Amino acid sequence: MTTWESVQEFLSEPTTWSGPDSIWTRLGEHIWVSVAAVIIAGLLVLPLAVWLGHIRRGSAVATAVVNIGRAVPSFGILAIAFLVLVQMGAGVGEPWAVLVALIALAAPPMFTNTVAGIQAVEPATIESARGMGLTEREVLTGVELPLSAPLMMEGVRIAFVQVIATATLGALVAWGGLGRYIVDGFARQDMGRLIVGAVLVGLLAIAAELGLSAMQRAATPHGIRPAR
């Protein structure tokens, strides 16, 4: 049976389109866990990152955080989160371990880009803002945050795309998501399931990348957009 035939066969099965293992269910799982992870990570680290950026501290910490984040394999974080949560009593197959691991992965790029983005604002700009009598809060909300928005959004984009990718590995720790098709495809030697799963994951990641790139551009104040 050719790859194409097995893809067609998989797509023609009714369970592919409805029920607990349908594409819609798996896609929904994948997306909600990813979105939730990025939002929770943002709520956890952004206040600290904004504050550190504003007082112009912590750039060394920010660099270290990315380097460490890069060196620790996401598969490993996922495995550790899984074992810890199972030992704490979570059920196998529940999304919590995946969610915790994804939060841990989403946090570093958002933290670092926010700290770096705010610190990248010209000191002269901030000094003149203070010189005109803006309060610290107004300096932050009126000057620093708008000017650092593109870099912050880039952090969100990097985090989200990485989270989408790592959520795929969730199937290796007994969770669902679109990775389920790939892992099951490997296990059952079901080429159709494998390829459909891979294509869907790939498309989702690319869609996330493009969508957040557009948001990043939209978040860029007009005055600092690169001239065409």
Added chain:
Amino acid sequence: MAGDPMIRLENVKKVFPGSSRAAVTDLSLDIGRGECVTLIGPSGCGKTTTLKMINRIIEPTSGRIEIDGRDAMAIPAHELRRSIGYVIQQIGLFPHRTIAQNIGTVPALVGWDQARIDERVAELVEIVGLDAEMMARYPSELSGGQQQRAGVARALAADPPVLLMDEPFGAVDPIVRKRLQHEFHDLQGRLGKTVVFVTHDVDEAILLGDRMAILNIGGIIEQYDIPEKILAEPASDFVERFLGGERGLKRLALLPINEADLEHGPFVDVSTTPAEAHRVMEQHGVDWLGLLDDERLLGWVDGDLVDSKPLRDLDPRPFLVTLDTESTLRSALDAVVTSHARVAVVVDDGIYRGMLDLESIAEGITE
């Protein structure tokens, strides 16, 4: 300048791609052997473009450029450039190479052996006034002025007959710039290179140029002559406006003191009697007296003191500024306005030569 020119530009034209107007429209210029020509003009006049066409950093659109009688277009650009020294404002020292390696760049390119390169580098480091210990350093470890000296040394390394300099002292602070200008002036006097020197600083162009070319927008030569001539007789309104105010002062800076203009003034030997001293002061209409001891300048005394004791026993005050016979009329003018006595005193090795006042300076410039 005798003989064939070292650099000849004939009907050279440059139109940059995408531009409707020529940066250089139709320029012809001869530069003599051993001559330093300064190119000056407002921004957009094409002075830098002209300079860079000589070593083909910018390729001319049309026209002919000859260097030492050879068509510059007939040889590969990189070979042409190895025989032309090049100094730019941003210096462009190679950050990954030590100062010694930087200076030795062209000799290494043209295949000198290392011993000869080392010898030459050591010689150049001394010529441009760098410390020998700088040779092992990287460019980022040098000050701006030191980097510029290294840049000049690098351009001189393979002893090229021609040197192109594009605002070489433009990026250093004014004090260092003055010093570098004078050092380069001396250096040029000794080495006798053919130099083309682009600048936007009129004083620099006057100081360094044997001849000056004043360019208008589009590479039009408004005037090409020795600085004295340009200052004395600007060829057009454009040149006059470009030279700006203080044209007279700039000219004074170029004119040497003429010994024939010197007056003896109220200067007497210490053996002179008080009565004679009074007569001299009266004759010159002044209330001070310059004292000489066998032609040596001692200083000056107030007229009221002449009767108090013999001139020899008086305590003369020194002249704050004295000139020598090499000085320019501009420094003479400076001496006049800063001295108590309103005169400029000329001394050669301690021997009094004479003095100038405002009137004789004004005469010097109208001659």
Added chain:
Amino acid sequence: MMVLGQTSQLVDWDWIGRNIDQIADRTWQHLSLTAVSVGIGLVISLALAIVALRWRWSYTPITWVTGLLYTIPSLALFALLVPVVGLNATNAVIALTSYTLLIIIRNLVAGIDSVPDAVLEAADGMGYTRRARFWRMEVPLALPVIIAGLRIATVTTVGLVTVTAVLGLGGYGYFILRGLNTFFWTQILVGVVLSVALATVLDIGFLVMQRALSPWARRAR
């Protein structure tokens, strides 16, 4: 079947002692997958970067395509390659290599672009040919940025190699996958800790190399 919490202690040193040979084998596998992938990635990136520098318009499509490859999650890329090359090391190397391209090319081009114009003009003025200028001025001066790219690519690849466990490879990832299936802490920790250690060692190695190759950049501080 597996038993929850096979041992009460986190690290079973006996297990490590008994499996030291296997750990060494997996170290070699992890290292060679990383080295081959980054090595091939560097060669391809160099070629693409030279194209991008020569014909500027090609840089945008090149970053587009390599960016696309970079975005596709590793597990999906392994799966997509199965019908093409099968379930083997070739599959892993192709996928891992494709992740290095974007990072290395970007740093190559950014590094070359960062060479000051004045240096290039001076080099031209001294009589360097285009080729000599590229290899003797631009490449050495871009080295710190280029090596920074190799560091990021290498550290990222070390992490991704663990996922090749699903292809029956994995290097240290093999231990993580086994540990997951048997709920055995020691194996998971061995896999994660050694992977981080390998990434750190390689990162430091590149840093040392960068310092050695660009003494001018260090002394400037």
